[in-house]
Each structure stands twice: as structure tokens, then as C-alpha cells.
Amino acid sequence: MAYDPDAETVGEGKEPVPADVSEAIRTLIRWSGDVPEREGLVETPERVARAWREYCRGYGDDPAYHLSRIFHEVGGYDDVVLLKDIPFQSHCEHHMAPIVGKAHIAYLPGAYVVGISKLARVLHAFANRLQVQERLTSEVANCIWEHLKPQGVAVVIEATHGCMTGRGVRTPNVIMKTSRMLGVFRDDEKSREEVLKLIAS
């Protein structure tokens, strides 16, 4: 974000928060029924603004970059690689409420593999944006498919949605599951069953 001389700063070395952003949060506090001028809330608009820049840091993170360092030699290993139970947090684009869950990302390598942490980095780059779970699932799978050129990709995400628990239908403990299969995991039933069994194990 470009420097704005009207920005309000709290503490040295922190990113300035533009005045209109702080004002928007003060308006929201007022709308919620509280008084933004009371002592405990005076610095809240700047904190909230910075928190949102942090929640949404994925907009400044290029997912493809994480898949640019690849390895050709993996000791003859040519089977499925699975990163299971990767915790993540996102926010739904409808209510900006938290989506909290875990992802399982598997791929059947083609000519090369990637450092395993990079799969989690791709997930976070997409999750740290305003999302719907279906798009998050597709974006992660498509990115790996396009940049790693594997024989297959499977992405399964299970998450709870804050907009269903704390508000609206107010129904806690509901888990939404989504999956996107590409390549052999989509086209070959035996490969799909195998990877789903691995994820469930």
C-alpha cells in the first residue's frame, strides 16, 4: 500500500494505516453498538486494520513462486506423495468470517518433485485471501497441476465456517468437505481409491 501522509500510526516500524480505513472500522464499531472513543477501543481500528492485512497476506504471495524450485532426483521414488492434515485459516468472502480447517494435498509425481513444505505454502497463499472453500480447493489443485506437471493431484479440504456457527443458522460442529482430483486421480478409479484411502488412513 502506498504511503499516505494522512495515515495514523501506532508504534514505530508498523505499517501506517490510512485514515479512511481506520474511520471505516470506527464506523463498524459504532454500528455494532459500542463507542469507538472509549479507552479500550481507541487503538482498535489500527489493530483491526493491521490484522486484516495479515489475514489477507495471500494477496501479496505468489503461489506459483513456491513451486519454482524443483528436484529431479528422488532415489527412484515414483509413488504418491501426500501431505496430510495441514491446518489453515481463511476467511469467507460472504461475511469475512473465519474458515478454519485442514487440507490434504497429494500428487503423483511426473518428471520431478517439490520440497514438501511448498505444498503447504501454496495452500496458505490461496487461503490467506477472501475465499469460498470450493474455489480454495480448486485453486490449490490447479496451481500444483499447472506448475508441477504431475500425473495426478488430489486436494481434500475439511473446514468449519464461522458464518455458520456464530451467526446465521448458528449450527456448530458442521464440517464442509470439498475435493478436487486431477489427472490419474480423476480419470482412474483405482488410483483415486488409493489416494482417498491414504488420506483417510
Ligand SMILES: Nc1nc2c(ncn2[C@@H]2O[C@H](COP(=O)(O)OP(=O)(O)OP(=O)(O)O)[C@@H](O)[C@H]2O)c(=O)[nH]1
Ligand atoms: N458454498 C459455500 N458457501 C459458503 C462458504 N462460506 C460461506 N458460505 C455460505 O454463503 C452463503 C451466503 O448466503 P446469503 O443468503 O447471501 O447470506 P446470509 O443471508 O448471510 O445467509 P445465512 O448464512 O444463511 O444467514 C451462506 O449460506 C453461507 O453459509 C463457502 O466456502 N462455500
Ligand SMILES: [Zn+2]
Ligand atoms: Zn460466510
